Amino acid sequence: MESALKTAAVAACRWALRPIVRMLLKHGVMHKEFVQLSKEVYVELARKDYGLRGRPTNVSRTALLTGLDRKEVGRIKDVIEASSHDAMSMHRQDRISRVLRAWHLDPKFLDGAGRPLPLSVDGPEQSFEDIVRRYSGDVPAITILRELKRVGAVEEVPDGRLRVLRRNYRLDTAEPEALTRAGSVIEDLGMTVTHNLYHEENAASRFEARAFNSRIPQTALPAYRKFIYREGQTFLERVDAWLTEHELKTDDKDGLRLGLGMYWIQN
Numbered sequence: 001m002e003s004a005l006k007t008a009a010v011a012a013c014r015w016a017l018r019p020i021v022r023m024l025l026k027h028g029v030m031h032k033e034f035v036q037l038s039k040e041v042y043v044e045l046a047r048k049d050y051g052l053r054g055r056p057t058n059v060s061r062t063a064l065l066t067g068l069d070r071k072e073v074g075r076i077k078d079v080i081e082a083s084s085h086d087a088m089s090m091h092r093q094d095r096i097s098r099v100l101r102a103w104h105l106d107p108k109f110l111d112g113a114g115r116p117l118p119l120s121v122d123g124p125e126q127s128f129e130d131i132v133r134r135y136s137g138d139v140p141a142i143t144i145l146r147e148l149k150r151v152g153a154v155e156e157v158p159d160g161r162l163r164v165l166r167r168n169y170r171l172d173t174a175e176p177e178a179l180t181r182a183g184s185v186i187e188d189l190g191m192t193v194t195h196n197l198y199h200e201e202n203a204a205s206r207f208e209a210r211a212f213n214s215r216i217p218q219t220a221l222p223a224y225r226k227f228i229y230r231e232g233q234t235f236l237e238r239v240d241a242w243l244t245e246h247e248l249k250t251d252d253k254d255g256l257r258l259g260l261g262m263y264w265i266q267n
Contacts, residue, residue, distance in 0.1 A: 016190065023182065042066040043076040093181060095136040097169045099144055100153060102135045104167045104237075105244050118161040121145070128162050167237070188261055212265050232262050 024034060046065040047056040059077070063070045103109050103116045109131055111117050122129040122141070132141040145162070148154040148169075157163050192206045199205065216224070239260050248255050 020186065023179070027179070039066075039068060039072070040076050040080060043068065043073055044080050047077065093169060093177065095139055096144055096147060098135040099132055100148075100164065100167055100169055101240055101244060102131055103164045105241055106131070106134075116164045118157055118159075118163045120161050185261060185263075189263070207260075210265065228264065236260070236262065 021034070043062055043066060046062045050061065050065060051057045057065070059070050059073050062068075062077075063073045066073065068076075103119075108126060109117050109119065117126070119126065119128045119131065121127065124130065128145060129141040132139065132144050136144055145154065149156075151169065153166050153169065154162050154164055189208075192208050196205045196208060243259065
């Protein structure tokens with residue numbers, strides 16, 4: 001039984017790796033670099049998930065779990081502890097997303113019809129500086145503004161105020177941060193799938209479902225695109241509003257990252 005499960009796990013890994021390797025090939029990442037990366041992830045997760053009494057797994061046990069020698073584990077552990085770029089990049093993206101979300105949901109920044117107000121760049125109340133201070137912490141407003149202008153989410157109107165053009169923070173696929181985001185999306189989906197496979201008996205499963213049909217004509221694709229973008233965006237905005245309503249009102253470090261992702265299926 002254990003051998004069959006290991007075989008199935010390897011087969012599942014092959015499927016999961018295909019989009020990842022496609023991305024790596026696209027950007028010239030060689031096999032040897034991927035092997036080194038996989039070692040780092042093995043050590044990271046073995047230390048994080050298999051420690052005792054809440055502490056990271058020690059070097060000897062990590063070596064046993066991963067098949068790497070102790071010297072290699074120690075070297076990789078030092079590399080992991082010295083690197084925090086990905087986490088910082090995702091934290092920055094989260095802050096920008098919070099600003100856009102608040103601009104569409106916080107009544108303070110909406111007109112009588114519930115539409116986002118044009119905002120002056122600075123000022124103590126009802127300004128872009130105000131919304132950044134409320135929803136993005138200590139990041140300078142000018143830094144957020146430059147990024148939102150760069151990705152086309154905000155524009156300046158003739159009277160000098162700022163108008164928001166969209167609710168979602170989307171990055172160009174050629175941007176490094178777009179690749180970081182792609183990795184986080186794949187991780188989110190994978191974490192949900194593996195949670196449902198291995199969660200404790202008293203733990204609830206996490207929603208994960210698909211709807212697809214293998215007999216759809218090519219001519220239906222434009223109508224499907226319109227349907228999914230309309231209905232998907234509407235539902236995500238409802239989820240977004242619910243999350244905003246229930247979020248902590250202070251910078252509580254015990255807050256839980258909670259949300260929902262949706263993705264298109266086509267092959």
